[in-house]
Amino acid sequence: MSSVKKVLVLCARKLDRLVFADLDQLPSEEREKYSFLYFYLEDGVDIDEYTEQCIEMVKQQDVDAVLSASDFASLVHAAISQTFPHIRGPSVESVFLTCHKHYSRELIGSDVQQVRSIVLDLDQNLGDIMRKATEFYERSGGVCCLKPAMGEASTAVYKVTNTEELKAAVTSLKKDRRLKYISESFLKKWLDVKLYPYSLSHCAMMEEFIDASRTVVTTCYVQNDQVAHASVTDWVFHENPPREGAKSFAGGITPSPVTKDSGRAGKLWEATDIIVKKLIQKGFNDQFIDFEFFPLPNGDFTLLEFNGRIQHDIGPVHRQVFENGDLMQIFLKLVNGENIQKPIQRQGVVGFCGYVDTYCSGKGDDILDFGEVCKIPEVTARCSPDDFISVGEIMCGPLVASTALTGSSFEELRRKHYDICRRILKKPEFSSLEKGCQEMHGPSSSKSRQSQQSDL
Known part of the structure; x- marks a missing residue:
């Protein structure tokens, strides 16, 4: 360096x-x-x-x-x-194509199997939007997802199961201009907006709902216009979140069990490479990119989306699971034009990035025990004591903390994650993990928080 x-x-x-x-x-x-x-x-x-x-x-x-x-x-x-x-870095056009999920699918992901979706122009009148949205909703079997076309980190994602919920979600996204962080002036300056008419519109994506237990994510990076594979991670959903209709992540497991099946892993990397090569043609270089797939019952995968950035949440465990696996060091070498050694999995080591969410609004200090957080090196708080945690009607609860754990099996790491969560959450009954705690620990998890801590 x-x-x-x-x-x-x-x-x-x-x-x-x-x-x-x-x-x-x-x-x-x-x-x-x-x-x-x-x-x-x-x-x-x-x-x-x-x-x-x-x-x-x-x-x-x-x-x-x-x-x-x-x-x-x-x-x-x-x-x-x-x-x-x-x-060193990618072109604005190539990053835009990873951010705007309509163009991600229509132009870049069109050669691979992907989640069915439509784009909704929220600048139109509500009646026109709802006619288009309702038609897609009815064709999709009565369950869909709605999210900003240029959102980030699962912000403002809605699951809709009836037309009343659909109208409420569309209305909410239509009003919420805070989600449109990228200004028209920025796009006009750095992008040929004539090529992308929806770039200047306030858009949402409406998608078919895939009721899967996890997503499978491939992570790679591009250096000197060549793609290099890094890892495959499973991001698993909670089975019983506290809010009806919610779909929230429990965390990420790396390496994914899919890597043990060379045929299925090969399908993932084949789809990944097809898309990356298209992005390279648009100027994507010297940057990470990850791809989210849903596994299907027949063994195939369908692409959900891709993101042109480092997969930051898994980073703290990635460097422990893989030799040469420090993603930040890889990124530093990327932007400095240095040679990079391929990450190699350490035998028998599994990593888990666990999420701690809440469906309770309030100050961070009322939800998270920051004194306990400071005692546990594997925990990172994702809010401060004075932050106000706001829980709206979206599908995912806000994240207040995360864990970075390694061991020999996912079951071992899940148990450790739940034990940590019981120590740091002041209101575990409002978190998606509470059901998991009960499944893992039995009736003892229903005791008072003070009693729970004394058991550890």
Whole structure:
């Protein structure tokens, strides 16, 4: 890493601060290599101003590499890369095509089996939107998902099971302009919007609902216009979330059991490579990308979506499960143009990134025991004590913490995750894990939280 003069780290979302925490906490001598720009789009920061500030920092600080972890930060990274030829990164067009799920499917994912969907232009009047949405809903058997076409991290995802829920979800997304972080001026400056008419519209995606127990995610990266495979992860859903109709992730298991079946794993990588090659033609380079697939009963897979960024949540366990598996170090080598050694699985080691969610609104300190969190090195809080956790009508509950665990089996790690959750949650009855605790531990999980902790 000695050739790096200065790395600009883009923290455009609050979650980015967690992703880059290890870099931010380096000893001062190493920390001097990095500049961090902490301004959050979800707090109303203008993406055009953020981009211009980044460009000025590159000029003033002799920056020669950029790191980005979230979807919209990757768009800014791409704009910087287009401005400065010495900054490695993808083109704005290629990142846009990973962010806008309509064009992801229509233009880039069209050669692989994928979830059926339609795009809804929310700038139209409600009656026209509902006619199109209702027709798709009825053809899909009465269960669908609705989400922003350019959303991020499962934000504002609705499961609809009747026309009343459908209208409520459409109305909510139509009103919620906060989700449209990418301004028209940014897109007009960096993208040929004539090629993508929906780029300037406030759009939603309506999808068929796949009632699967998990998604399977392939992670790879592109260097020198060549794709390199990194890993396959299973992201498993909770079986019994507390809210009716919810569908929330319990966490990620790496490596996926699918990797033991070379035929099925080969199908995943074949679909992955088909799409990545299309993105490379649009300028995707020097960046990570991951692909989410639903496994089907017949053994095949159907593509849900892909994201042009590092799969940050699995990072803390990925480096323990794989030799040369530190995703952040791989990313640093990517943006600095260095050779990368392929990650190799350590024999008999399984990793689990566990999610801790809530369906209870309130201050972070009322939901999470931050004193206990500080005692457990495998836990990362994803909120602060003074943050207000807001739970709306969306399908997924907000995440308040996560765990990074390794062991010899998923059952072992699931049990450890549940034990940790019982220690750190003040209101476990409002979390998706409570049912899992009861299944794993029996009636003892219904005791008071103080009694639960004394048992550990």
